[in-house]
Amino acid sequence: QKEVEQNSGPLSVPEGAIASLNCTYSDRVSQSFFWYRQYSGKSPELIMSIYSNGDKEDGRFTAQLNKASQYVSLLIRDSQPSDSATYLCAVNYRPNSNSGYALNFGKGTSLLVTP
Amino acid sequence: EAGVAQSPRYKIIEKRQSVAFWCNPISGHATLYWYQQILGQGPKLLIQFQNNGVVDDSQLPKDRFSAERLKGVDSTLKIQPAKLEDSAVYLCASSPTIRDRDVYEQYFGPGTRLTVT
Numbered sequence: 001q002k003e004v005e006q007n008s009g010p011l012s013v014p015e016g017a018i019a020s021l022n023c024t025y026s027d028r029v030s031q032s033f034f035w036y037r038q039y040s041g042k043s044p045e046l047i048m049s050i051y052s053n054g055d056k057e058d059g060r061f062t063a064q065l066n067k068a069s070q071y072v073s074l075l076i077r078d079s080q081p082s083d084s085a086t087y088l089c090a091v092n093y094r095p096n097s098n099s100g101y102a103l104n105f106g107k108g109t110s111l112l113v114t115p
Numbered sequence: 116e117a118g119v120a121q122s123p124r125y126k127i128i129e130k131r132q133s134v135a136f137w138c139n140p141i142s143g144h145a146t147l148y149w150y151q152q153i154l155g156q157g158p159k160l161l162i163q164f165q166n167n168g169v170v171d172d173s174q175l176p177k178d179r180f181s182a183e184r185l186k187g188v189d190s191t192l193k194i195q196p197a198k199l200e201d202s203a204v205y206l207c208a209s210s211p212t213i214r215d216r217d218v219y220e221q222y223f224g225p226g227t228r229l230t231v232t
Binding site: 004034036042043044045046049088090095096102103104105106107108 | 148155156157158159160163171173174204206220221222223224225226
């Protein structure tokens with residue numbers, strides 16, 4: 001199965017700093033990319049989606065996509081302690097030639113924002 | 116708009132017993148997914164439905180797991196008999212549809228935490 005790789009962390013940043021989360025993927029035909037936030041004991045929550053090369057901004061979050069390098073990143077500006085969570089990168093793939101598309105998740109990066 | 120509903124939220128069973136999980140997707144969402152998330156890992160797709168048909172079940176351990184989605188709305192996932200390694204959180208997600216090339220965003224329910232002793 002195609003791979004989605006993330007550094008497991010923990011990534012520790014001080015409050016107010018920029019947190020940078022990275023993800024690489026192996027399937028060159030992937031077209032859809034997502035970032036989910038998962039608090040401990042909770043289910044994943046969609047925070048960003050990106051489909052085209054470049055940057056996409058939503059509030060304090062910026063997703064960056066480079067399909068040539070097979071690289072997706074998430075920047076969190078003005079990090080807050082409430083941003084402390086695991087961030088999951090998800091990439092679309094086709095399980096088989098007869099199926100539709102599904103999502104392949106990385107293992108997640110744990111982010112800790114310290115006051 | 117109501118989110119994805121799942122029940123039960125927690126379940127503890129002994130190995131070799133059976134268990135069933137229920138999911139009600141967001142209203143109007145044609146596509147429903149069941150994932151297994153083991154502690155420290157990302158969600159792993161078990162089965163995908165579009166309306167009431169199975170789109171992909173290649174990662175479903177069919178000797179012990181089964182799932183159905185009657186009438187294209189609610190879905191149940193069953194494990195029989197359970198093994199210790201089935202201890203995980205079982206997540207249900209839904210999305211509006213599947214286009215030919217892209218996957219719409221998926222929205223997750225709260226999950227069912229299963230412990231097999």
